[in-house]
Amino acid sequence: xxxxxxxxxxxxxxxxxxxxxxxxxxxxxxxxxxxxxxxxxxxxxxxxxxxxxxxxxxxxxxxxxxxxxxxxxxxxxxxxxxxxxxxxxxxxxxxxxxxxxxxxxxxxxxxxxxxxxxxxxxxxxxxxxxxxxxxxxxxxxxxxxxxxxxxxxxxxxxxxxxxxxxxxxxxxxxxxxxxxxxxxxxxxxxxxxxxxxxxxxxxxxxxxxxxxxxxxxxxxxxxxxxxxxxxxxxxxxxxxxxxxxxxxxxxxxxxxxxxxxxxxxxxxxxxxxxxxxxxxxxxxxxxxxxxxxxxxxxxxxxxxxxxxxxxxxxxxxxxxxxxxxxxxxxxxxxxxxxxxxxxxxxxxxxxxxxxxxxxxxxxxxxxxxxxxxxxxxxxxxxxxxxxxxxxxxxxxxxxxxxxxxxxxxxxxxxxxxxxxxxxxxxxxxxxxxxxxxxxxxxxxxxxxxxxxxx
Amino acid sequence: xxxxxxxxxxxxxxxxxxxxxxxxxxxxxxxxxxxxxxxxxxxxxxxxxxxxxxxxxxxxxxxxxxxxxxxxxxxxxxxxxxxxxxxxxxxxxxxxxxxxxxxxxxxxxxxxxxxxxxxxxxxxxxxxxxxxxxxxxxxxxxxxxxxxxxxxxxxxxxxxxxxxxxxxxxxxxxxxxxxxxxxxxxxxxxxxxxxxxxxxxxxxxxxxxxxxxxxxxxxxxxxxxxxxxxxxxxxxxxxxxxxxxxxxxxxxxxxxxxxxxxxxxxxxxxxxxxxxxxxxxxxxxxxxxxxxxxxxxxxxxxxxxxxxxxxxxxxxxxxxxxxxxxxxxxxxxxxxxxxxxxxxxxxxxxxxxxxxxxxxxxxxxxxxxxxxxxxxxxxxxxxxxxxxxxxxxxxxxxxxxxxxxxxxxxxxxxxxxxxxxxxxxxxxxxxx
Numbered sequence: 085x086x087x088x089x090x091x092x093x094x095x096x097x098x099x100x101x102x103x104x105x106x107x108x109x110x111x112x113x114x115x116x117x118x119x120x121x122x123x124x125x126x127x128x129x130x131x132x133x134x135x136x137x138x139x140x141x142x143x144x145x146x147x148x149x150x151x152x153x154x155x156x157x158x159x160x161x162x163x164x165x166x167x168x169x170x171x172x173x174x175x176x177x178x179x180x181x182x183x184x185x186x187x188x189x190x191x192x193x194x195x196x197x198x199x200x201x202x203x204x205x206x207x208x209x210x211x212x213x214x215x216x217x218x219x220x221x222x223x224x225x226x227x228x229x230x231x232x233x234x235x236x237x238x239x240x241x242x243x244x245x246x247x248x249x250x251x252x253x254x255x256x257x258x259x260x261x262x263x264x265x266x267x268x269x270x271x272x273x274x275x276x277x278x279x280x281x282x283x284x285x286x287x288x289x290x291x292x293x294x295x296x297x298x299x300x301x302x303x304x305x306x307x308x309x310x311x312x313x314x315x316x317x318x319x320x321x322x323x324x325x326x327x328x329x330x331x332x333x334x335x336x337x338x339x340x341x342x343x344x345x346x347x348x349x350x351x352x353x354x355x356x357x358x359x360x361x362x363x364x365x366x367x368x369x370x371x372x373x374x375x376x377x378x379x380x381x382x383x384x385x386x387x388x389x390x391x392x393x394x395x396x397x398x399x400x401x402x403x404x405x406x407x408x409x410x411x412x413x414x415x416x417x418x419x420x421x422x423x424x425x426x427x428x429x430x431x432x433x434x435x436x437x438x439x440x441x442x443x444x445x446x447x448x449x450x451x452x453x454x455x456x457x458x459x460x461x462x463x464x465x466x467x468x469x470x471x472x473x474x475x476x477x478x479x480x481x482x483x484x485x486x487x488x489x490x491x492x493x494x495x496x497x498x499x500x501x502x503x504x505x506x507x508x509x510x511x512x513x514x515x516x517x518x519x520x521x522x523x524x525x526x527x528x529x530x531x532x533x534x535x536x537x538x
Numbered sequence: 539x540x541x542x543x544x545x546x547x548x549x550x551x552x553x554x555x556x557x558x559x560x561x562x563x564x565x566x567x568x569x570x571x572x573x574x575x576x577x578x579x580x581x582x583x584x585x586x587x588x589x590x591x592x593x594x595x596x597x598x599x600x601x602x603x604x605x606x607x608x609x610x611x612x613x614x615x616x617x618x619x620x621x622x623x624x625x626x627x628x629x630x631x632x633x634x635x636x637x638x639x640x641x642x643x644x645x646x647x648x649x650x651x652x653x654x655x656x657x658x659x660x661x662x663x664x665x666x667x668x669x670x671x672x673x674x675x676x677x678x679x680x681x682x683x684x685x686x687x688x689x690x691x692x693x694x695x696x697x698x699x700x701x702x703x704x705x706x707x708x709x710x711x712x713x714x715x716x717x718x719x720x721x722x723x724x725x726x727x728x729x730x731x732x733x734x735x736x737x738x739x740x741x742x743x744x745x746x747x748x749x750x751x752x753x754x755x756x757x758x759x760x761x762x763x764x765x766x767x768x769x770x771x772x773x774x775x776x777x778x779x780x781x782x783x784x785x786x787x788x789x790x791x792x793x794x795x796x797x798x799x800x801x802x803x804x805x806x807x808x809x810x811x812x813x814x815x816x817x818x819x820x821x822x823x824x825x826x827x828x829x830x831x832x833x834x835x836x837x838x839x840x841x842x843x844x845x846x847x848x849x850x851x852x853x854x855x856x857x858x859x860x861x862x863x864x865x866x867x868x869x870x871x872x873x874x875x876x877x878x879x880x881x882x883x884x885x886x887x888x889x890x891x892x893x894x895x896x897x898x899x900x901x902x903x904x905x906x907x908x909x910x911x912x913x914x915x916x917x918x919x920x921x922x923x924x925x926x927x928x929x930x931x932x933x934x935x936x937x938x939x940x941x942x943x944x945x946x947x948x949x950x951x952x953x954x955x956x957x958x959x960x961x962x963x964x965x966x967x968x969x970x
Contacts, residue, residue, distance in 0.1 A: 115946070116573060117945060117946055118573065118577055119757060119945055120577075120580075120757070121753055121754045121755075121756055121757060122580075122753055123580065124549070124580020125548075125549040125574075125577040125578065125580050126549065126550075126580075126754055127549075127550060127552065127843060127845075127944075127945075128549065128550065128551045128552060128570075128573040128574055128577060129552045129553075129554070129573075129842070129843060129946060130551075130552065130553040130554070130566075130569040130570060130572075130573050131553070131554045131841050131946070132553075132554070132555050132556070132557075132566070132569075133554060133555065133556050133841055134556055152556045153556075154556075168609055169609060172608075172609035172610055172613055173613070175610065176613075176617055205572050205573040205575075205576035205577075206576050208573065208576060208577060209576040209577050209578060212577055212578050213578045216578060227753070227756040227757040228757045229757055229758070229945050231945075231946075257757060257758075259756060259757055261753075261756065265761075267756075334630045334631050334667070334669070335630045335669040335674070336630060336631065336667060336669060336674055340669075340672075341672070414633075449760070449883065449884055450881045450882055450883065450884070451881065452879050452880055452881045453879060454878075454879045454892050454910070454912065455674070455910060456674060457669070457672065457673065457674035462879065462881045462890050463881050464881065464882075464883040464884070464888060466760075466883070466884055483883055483884075483888070485881075485883075485888055485890060485914070487890070487968060511758070511942065511945070511946075511947040512945065512946040512947050513942065513946070513947030513948070513949060514947075514949075516946070534890070534914070534968055535888060535890070535914055535968070536888065
């Protein structure tokens with residue numbers, strides 16, 4: 085991008101809404117992603133793109149427009165569209181948006197790695213080669229992705245906000261698969277690509293592939309050990325179902341009427357923190373509000389929910405820095421750096437030790453909400469589901485379907501590992517915005533299996 | 539602009555840039571080649587299936603151009619509908635939304651293709667959320683997840699007449715707060731066309747994507763319970779099951795002139811008489827099993843490379859008459875409509891769906907409301923239990939806006955046509 089940096093572009097864009105209450109957000113993505121299947125590269129994607137989002141605020145209404153045409157004509161067109169949208173909405177009375185936030189100092193973080201930002205394709209090549217070799221050693225084929233990116237976000241607003249956040253992220257997923265369809269999964273996410281050990285990820289995936297044939301498990305309630313990835317998925321759903329301040333205010337949230345009460349086991353403490361070691365640091369949210377640590381559940385007691393400027397105004401409080409879009413998402417705010425405190429178990433094996441008969445789940449797949457008010461979810465297990473017998477992980481199981489409440493599973497949690505891992509989806513839809521959940525593995529005494537596949 | 543290159547001795551490389559200048563494009567091309575060359579060599583890739591070079595321009599039908607209207611004109615039906623849902627304090631949220639999207643693409647390839655396309659999508663819907671006594675219920679019209687969207691102009695939104703349905707939608711959301719839960723058990727299930735569209739999408743459309751069948755999507759979206767050798771022999775469902783993939787269907791979000799590899803739009807029977815006849819494929823997957831591309835390569839924008847996607851995958855109408863006639867032949871059962879929850883395993887076998895509303899069926903008639911209805915099944919058993927498909931007048935086309943697949947992720951807009959249908963001996967009430 086010539087000599088103009090992202091903040092300079094944001095200021096230039098904002099100038100097209102001079103005299104309005106307005107915000108300009110610039111996001112530049114440079115990313116590299118390599119996919120592989122059957123131990124061969126399949127698709128490789130390199131992206132270099134810029135989004136400019138312009139937000140105009142008028143009488144409590146927001147109008148937004150975006151473009152990647154960053155010459156004056158493109159910016160002027162987007163500004164006109166944003167202003168027209170706000171004006172049209174404002175013709176029908178006052179809205180609920182309280183106004184753009186004032187500037188607040190932000191703090192630097194260590195979420196940027198210049199070597200990762202170089203997007204060296206040979207790093208992708210080396211990672212894939214390591215995956216193919218490790219899986220071949222185990223008589224398996226490798227499937228997955230390796231990806232790295234640099235994303236810079238800059239916000240300039242009419243209230244004086246002028247902030248920039250440059251971050252990097254890298255991720256690798258490996259699914260090791262046998263010729264009969266048995267599969268094992270492992271992933272790793274970090275700020276720096278060099279922190280991802282492709283060989284170790286591949287070995288972990290291969291270790292989840294059993295030589296035995298999987299057995300069935302009848303529907304019912306079982307003790308369960310959820311590996312880190314499975315725990316991360318459940319917590320991610322609570323982000324929208326339980327910790328969304330707008331849903332909470334509108335009596336749609338899973339913690340409605342429960343703040344200050346026990347909603348989980350005493351060993352459960354959940355925060356949202358962009359500064360916890362091992363997470364993906366971020367300086368501010370989509371409104372330029374600093375992301376400060378937020379206690380959501382402490383020792384099993386529900387403590388609060390996340391807010392953006394709009395939901396905070398409705399609830400009579402202040403933004404916690406969790407806006408997902410300029411002006412706030414219509415669906416409300418969400419925590420995107422969830423952290424579940426670790427426990428005292430030294431390993432997953434220690435979690436399994438007290439279980440006479442139960443199951444071990446590596447990851448969930450296609451989880452969806454059944455009843456949002458109760459955080460009731462359904463989904464399948466995938467890529468490594470095992471029977472636990474007499475305290476030891478035993479033979480593989482066919483994947484099972486669960487239908488259970490994420491909050492109920494946390495209420496039934498008995499022990500967690502001390503070690504935590506950053507769990508991050510690799511779906512990366514739209515403009516790249518890597519997020520993750522930092523969490524341990526856990527054991528719960530009751531997990532509801534509603535079906536299975538054979 | 540996105541550039542895909544096939545590098546001799548290597549795989550594909552793809553690079554996207556907003557710099558549509560000669561320098562910008564040369565840099566993007568260099569990045570596409572560099573990443574393809576940096577990756578380890580895999581098994582030899584078969585050449586892409588040959589196609590005649592596509593030339594010309596294609597545009598979807600658009601009677602009333604949404605972008606020629608003022609924002610006030612476009613907002614008016616939404617504001618009226620949103621207002622019509624309020625009046626009871628237990629309605630905690632009313633949503634009225636519309637979409638107007640125009641995509642203009644230009645495509646050129648070293649095969650000699652050079653064409654342009656213009657697609658206009660319009661539509662919308664409403665939802666009312668009711669909450670009381672720890673219960674939350676949602677009711678939508680004409681469907682959930684963004685409403686009804688078609689490859690059409692603003693006339694499609696106006697025809698939905700959202701405001702006229704707003705009071706009913708709110709009343710049904712309130713009634714569901716007090717309704718009994720859907721009982722658990724096995725029974726006859728009649729599925730409304732909007733929910734059945736998603737059932738087709740998840741348990742047939744995705745399962746018949748050839749890249750999944752060939753394990754190319756195992757890293758994310760998953761594989762399929764169907765294998766390449768099943769084509770022509772696998773009994774997928776009852777003889778009433780006939781499924782087409784038709785990229786020429788007027789109004790379908792999966793319609794186009796050419797797919798994103800330059801293959802002309804086509805109509806193919808995927809399943810006929812309940813037996814699998816073909817799959818959804820692109821030039822790469824088709825070549826891998828020695829067949830021509832099925833014309834199903836689609837990308838969700840310039841920064842994504844084309845992958846195998848659904849076009850308009852539809853259940854052909856049957857001869858069982860109307861929805862009322864389907865229900866009339868049921869002594870006890872459940873009717874479900876409007877999707878609220880969906881989940882299926884990575885091989886597209888084990889599914890569970892929830893709908894916004896259910897109704898008891900007794901002695902051939904609809905009875906009381908049922909809240910939080912769900913049903914579950916296994917794909918071939920479920921489709922083999924299909925015993926009646928409503929006739930052509932009940933067939934409707936439903937658009938889906940959020941079909942996720944690929945890495946980096948891509949959202950495809952697809953449509954599914956279907957009438958209501960009836961299934962025997964289905965597990966319902968799978969909540970806990």
